[in-house]
Amino acid sequence: MTILPELPVLPAAAPTRAAEWRSRVMAPRVVAGAVLLGVLAAAVAPGLLAPGDPLAVHPVDAFSAPSLAHPFGTDDSGRDLYTRVVHGASASLLIGVAATLIGTLLGLVLGIAAGVGTRLTDAAVSRVLEVLFALPGLLLALVIIAFAGPGPIPATLAVGLATAPGYARIFRTRIRAVRSSEMVEAARVLGRGPLTLLVRHVLPNALAPVVVLATLGVGQAIVWASSLSYLGLGSPPPAPEWGAMLEAGRTYLQIAPWMTVFPGLAIVATAAATTVVGRAFAGAGRR
Amino acid sequence: MGATLKSAALKDAAPNGAALNLVRFIAGRVLGALFVLWAVATLIFFAIRLVPGDPAEAILGGPGSQASQEALDLVRRQYGLDQPLLVQYLDQLGRLARGDLGTSYSLKQSVSSVLAAQVPPTLLLASLSLVAAWILAVGVAWWSAGSGRVARAVSSGLEVVASAVPHFLLGSVLIVVFATGLGLLPPVSTGTPIGLVLPVVTLAVPVAGFLGQVTRDSLLDAAAAPFALTATARGEGPSGLFWRHLLRHAALPGLALSGWAFGSLLSGAIVVESLFARPGLGRTLLDAVTLRDIPLVTGVALVSALAYVVVVALGDLAEKAVDPRGQSA
Numbered sequence: 098m099t100i101l102p103e104l105p106v107l108p109a110a111a112p113t114r115a116a117e118w119r120s121r122v123m124a125p126r127v128v129a130g131a132v133l134l135g136v137l138a139a140a141v142a143p144g145l146l147a148p149g150d151p152l153a154v155h156p157v158d159a160f161s162a163p164s165l166a167h168p169f170g171t172d173d174s175g176r177d178l179y180t181r182v183v184h185g186a187s188a189s190l191l192i193g194v195a196a197t198l199i200g201t202l203l204g205l206v207l208g209i210a211a212g213v214g215t216r217l218t219d220a221a222v223s224r225v226l227e228v229l230f231a232l233p234g235l236l237l238a239l240v241i242i243a244f245a246g247p248g249p250i251p252a253t254l255a256v257g258l259a260t261a262p263g264y265a266r267i268f269r270t271r272i273r274a275v276r277s278s279e280m281v282e283a284a285r286v287l288g289r290g291p292l293t294l295l296v297r298h299v300l301p302n303a304l305a306p307v308v309v310l311a312t313l314g315v316g317q318a319i320v321w322a323s324s325l326s327y328l329g330l331g332s333p334p335p336a337p338e339w340g341a342m343l344e345a346g347r348t349y350l351q352i353a354p355w356m357t358v359f360p361g362l363a364i365v366a367t368a369a370a371t372t373v374v375g376r377a378f379a380g381a382g383r384r
Numbered sequence: 385m386g387a388t389l390k391s392a393a394l395k396d397a398a399p400n401g402a403a404l405n406l407v408r409f410i411a412g413r414v415l416g417a418l419f420v421l422w423a424v425a426t427l428i429f430f431a432i433r434l435v436p437g438d439p440a441e442a443i444l445g446g447p448g449s450q451a452s453q454e455a456l457d458l459v460r461r462q463y464g465l466d467q468p469l470l471v472q473y474l475d476q477l478g479r480l481a482r483g484d485l486g487t488s489y490s491l492k493q494s495v496s497s498v499l500a501a502q503v504p505p506t507l508l509l510a511s512l513s514l515v516a517a518w519i520l521a522v523g524v525a526w527w528s529a530g531s532g533r534v535a536r537a538v539s540s541g542l543e544v545v546a547s548a549v550p551h552f553l554l555g556s557v558l559i560v561v562f563a564t565g566l567g568l569l570p571p572v573s574t575g576t577p578i579g580l581v582l583p584v585v586t587l588a589v590p591v592a593g594f595l596g597q598v599t600r601d602s603l604l605d606a607a608a609a610p611f612a613l614t615a616t617a618r619g620e621g622p623s624g625l626f627w628r629h630l631l632r633h634a635a636l637p638g639l640a641l642s643g644w645a646f647g648s649l650l651s652g653a654i655v656v657e658s659l660f661a662r663p664g665l666g667r668t669l670l671d672a673v674t675l676r677d678i679p680l681v682t683g684v685a686l687v688s689a690l691a692y693v694v695v696v697a698l699g700d701l702a703e704k705a706v707d708p709r710g711q712s713a
Binding site: 236 | 420571643
């Protein structure tokens with residue numbers, strides 16, 4: 098379940114604290130940025146980082162532990178896991194970004210409907226959200242897959258739909274808050290019409306954090322989508338997608354743990370890096 | 385001043401007012417729960433009719449079963465699928481209202497009996513994990529509150545990692561280390577208490593990480609508040625200050641997140657039960673989804689939605705018990 102953390106306020110960088118600020122605030126961001134650049138490079142040009150074929154089978158080398166020849170080891174068919182993790186970046190990133198887009202767009206529609214509509218539409222949308230919140234997280238995604246069937250596209254759709262209520266609630270609350278702010282009051286006193294108020298004043302202010310929220314959400318979406326793949330409901334094997342690689346590694350967890358650990362670390366590193374970068378955006382927006 | 389007067393006035397009316405408030409609270413929640421259950425049932429009922437695929441075929445074992453036309457017709461008549469949609473819908477609601485959740489397509493037994501067998505293991509797992517998560521979160525907060533900046537940085541770093549790690553990775557690493565490597569704990573969770581350790585830890589750590597983060601923030605706020613200084617001036621020691629004064633404030637945002645914690649535990653249970661081969665609601669749902677067993681999916685969704693409403697209500701009650709200030713509102 099997405100619970101988007103309160104956007105942190107950047108500590109004021111007092112000169113005496115400059116060194117501490119650099120080490121505590123900047124260091125994680127530099128690392129996160131580097132990780133994210135690496136993942137993006139792997140997604141755009143996997144051949145540069147790993148020239149091999151992610152689907153090439155070498156049964157003789159099956160279940161090799163990590164070594165110089167195979168830095169991440171090999172899987173049950175002797176495929177090189179490093180190559181597969183690198184080539185899996187684009188699929189996993191694409192699923193995460195697509196799911197987040199679906200979630201935020203739907204959340205925007207619902208949030209705006211509830212935030213700017215009449216009291217009746219607000220009540221109706223809020224009720225719908227309340228019902229969706231009662232099926233939290235993976236549960237709603239699983240129920241959607243029960244109807245749509247398994248596969249990468251239904252799984253992406255399911256994650257997107259399952260994250261939408263969270264976004265909708267945030268947008269609704271923000272729009273309501275901005276609508277009753279003094280700034281909007283002042284514009285109304287100046288004689289602006291309701292549409293101008295909405296388009297020029299309320300929405301830009303209320304929806305400014307959408308980029309930050311979406312960045313924070315991509316990491317969560319990648320984790321959820323790979324959880325679905327892990328449960329056998331996402332991309333089918335032998336696709337080099339991180340979640341599908343995890344599912345393949347499940348059977349061999351006790352004899353070849355690297356089949357699980359390396360794709361898993363790729364997921365965690367990407368998710369954590371997008372979160373850190375998202376929070377950095379949030380901090381920059383506050384100043 | 386006004387607030388003090390108001391609360392004094394409320395205190396006079398307390399015996400009657402409090403009882404009335406409680407009745408109103410419970411009545412409101414029961415109505416809310418009924419609405420949520422009706423909406424979930426309705427949503428799922430119409431969703432089945434929207435997606436391609438024949439329910440009769442699913443009952444007979446999916447598209448691969450090559451069922452004959454006669455068999456399909458028989459099943460349609462048996463399950464009332466030949467009736468008009470509205471009749472089917474009202475029929476379904478009537479049966480749900482009587483507590484009849486239907487028959488599972490795949491297991492060929494009543495959904496209620498499947499749920500009765502599968503809810504207790506998940507309830508046990510989730511409650512133990514919630515308790516473990518609170519102990520971990522409060523323990524770390526207590527330890528880091530009394531120590532210096534390094535300890536605080538280390539524990540807040542741990543909390544971020546803990547709240548970000550996916551269940552499948554944490555569980556796998558625990559199995560590799562404690563079952564395969566050290567041979568201390570079983571990798572599958574059979575009925576024994578020792579088999580519960582790894583699943584509980586896997587579920588508890590992410591929740592603890594999140595609770596720890598919000599607990600720490602409000603703990604620092606409370607420690608800087610005037611009442612903390614007053615308590616210290618009265619001669620309260622550091623641990624007395626923590627347990628008697630600060631913890632109440634620190635626990636509030638965590639309690640407000642009960643609904644979220646429930647979601648995390650339930651989502652986690654789906655993965656953890658599958659990973660540790662434990663019986664339970666999560667695994668039942670996963671099997672039902674894979675086999676497109678709609679009555680069973682509906683049953684699990686209804687039970688979880690009901691549980692969600694109950695958990696949120698309990699969280700609200702706990703919040704009121706911990707923080708009596710908001711009760712006049």
